[in-house]
Amino acid sequence: MDPADETEQPPPPCALDKFHISPEYGFLLPDPQTELPAPYRPWMDLARSLPDLIATRQLRAHVHQAPQLSAAQLHGHRDLRLAHLVLGFITAGYVWQDGEEGPVLPQNLAVPFWEVSRRLGLPPILLHADLVLANWRQRDRAGPLELGNLDPIVWLPGGESLRGFVLVTMLVEKAAVPGLQAAPAIRQPNGETLLQALAQLAMALGAMTEALMQMHGEDGFPLWRDNPAMPAGLLYEGVWELPQAYSGGSAAQSTVLHAFDAFLGVRHHEESSAFLHRMRDYMPPRHRAFVEAIQALPPLRELVLSSGNEALHCAYNRCVTALAAFRTRHIAVATKYVVTATAAKRSRGSPGTSPLQAAPSRPEQRGTGGSPVLRFLKSVRDATREALLNV
Numbered sequence: 001m002d003p004a005d006e007t008e009q010p011p012p013p014c015a016l017d018k019f020h021i022s023p024e025y026g027f028l029l030p031d032p033q034t035e036l037p038a039p040y041r042p043w044m045d046l047a048r049s050l051p052d053l054i055a056t057r058q059l060r061a062h063v064h065q066a067p068q069l070s071a072a073q074l075h076g077h078r079d080l081r082l083a084h085l086v087l088g089f090i091t092a093g094y095v096w097q098d099g100e101e102g103p104v105l106p107q108n109l110a111v112p113f114w115e116v117s118r119r120l121g122l123p124p125i126l127l128h129a130d131l132v133l134a135n136w137r138q139r140d141r142a143g144p145l146e147l148g149n150l151d152p153i154v155w156l157p158g159g160e161s162l163r164g165f166v167l168v169t170m171l172v173e174k175a176a177v178p179g180l181q182a183a184p185a186i187r188q189p190n191g192e193t194l195l196q197a198l199a200q201l202a203m204a205l206g207a208m209t210e211a212l213m214q215m216h217g218e219d220g221f222p223l224w225r226d227n228p229a230m231p232a233g234l235l236y237e238g239v240w241e242l243p244q245a246y247s248g249g250s251a252a253q254s255t256v257l258h259a260f261d262a263f264l265g266v267r268h269h270e271e272s273s274a275f276l277h278r279m280r281d282y283m284p285p286r287h288r289a290f291v292e293a294i295q296a297l298p299p300l301r302e303l304v305l306s307s308g309n310e311a312l313h314c315a316y317n318r319c320v321t322a323l324a325a326f327r328t329r330h331i332a333v334a335t336k337y338v339v340t341a342t343a344a345k346r347s348r349g350s351p352g353t354s355p356l357q358a359a360p361s362r363p364e365q366r367g368t369g370g371s372p373v374l375r376f377l378k379s380v381r382d383a384t385r386e387a388l389l390n391v
């Protein structure tokens, strides 16, 4: 079956490959494709010139001149993922270039983007699944997966800071892989297997925090939820009659943390939980199904609690502590970025700082001002700590 066909029922909880999770790369797309089939050259040319076209404010003119291509000659999951990445970036750049109220995405971009999105079961907007999961390549294919040997496939203005954001987030996803491999072990909760799985998860969480530490305050472009420039969303010409208000991409769409929360039975406070839950609509359907499959299993926390096994209690608590530590570190990174971005914005006096921040989102969302966002992140971290068992 073509993995792009997402219409069948999610498979029962078991092997990771049923959820399109690679044993080596986790939720990352392994060795992402960097070229589309020949008929799609106009899209690739636009995507490759985005930084220049946006800087010289010529992107919209170039998009208007581009032919309308059907998505019919895209075959298979990898073609479709690259097309979604490319069209998502062109859309973000198109919207951002003039930043006016009520933008209209022209038909020659909106229709194929919608077609590709429908085939993948994803919304037609730039997502974490594009920006990070499918947007990396190794300079030397035999070399290590390290910042110095990686590049994003598609760029926007933002140079090094965007590169840092995309690639560090990619390395966090990679560091999570041993933790994902441990997840199926909660199906056979024999004490020893579970102990090993929890030790592996705690190690993965520690490695994720280490990877995150490569992010500096100036690295950024989180696709925040709020976008005051587009309270009514984006009109997809030739697709829908009314504007669509999608959330801007965010690493909150990374399935990793949702999966680990589900695995450990972390329960988020109501408001944070509503937002996080909504972010699942922005994940590849099989990845979302993985989180749901974990949630459908007997709850691990209760199992550990009722086992009376002290070693299990400690191993479980080590995971929760490591997850809370990751979130504490993330808060520090986000705080630094919010401060840097706010200062840059003030000095420029401009409303938007990057094309990615201009992705459309829902009107009811909270402001991008530091404190509501940081309050949200702290609430998520505090709820993590509340899962700790008393031993």
Ligand code: HEM
Binding pocket: 165, 168, 169, 172, 173, 212, 215, 216, 217, 219, 220, 221, 222, 223, 224, 225, 249, 250, 251, 252, 253, 254, 257, 327, 330, 333, 334, 337, 338, 373, 376, 377, 380, 381
């Ligand atoms: C410059 C770097 C980063 C900044 C400024 C940043 C900022 C933010 C912000 C503002 C949010 C709130 C939700 C939203 O508005 O979208 C958020 C959520 C989140 N971010 Fe980041 N982020 C950064 C890097 C990362 C990285 C590398 C990861 C790793 C996967 C990550 C994972 C998450 C997760 C999982 C959430 C949801 C809340 C949670 O589960 O704790 N972020 N981030």
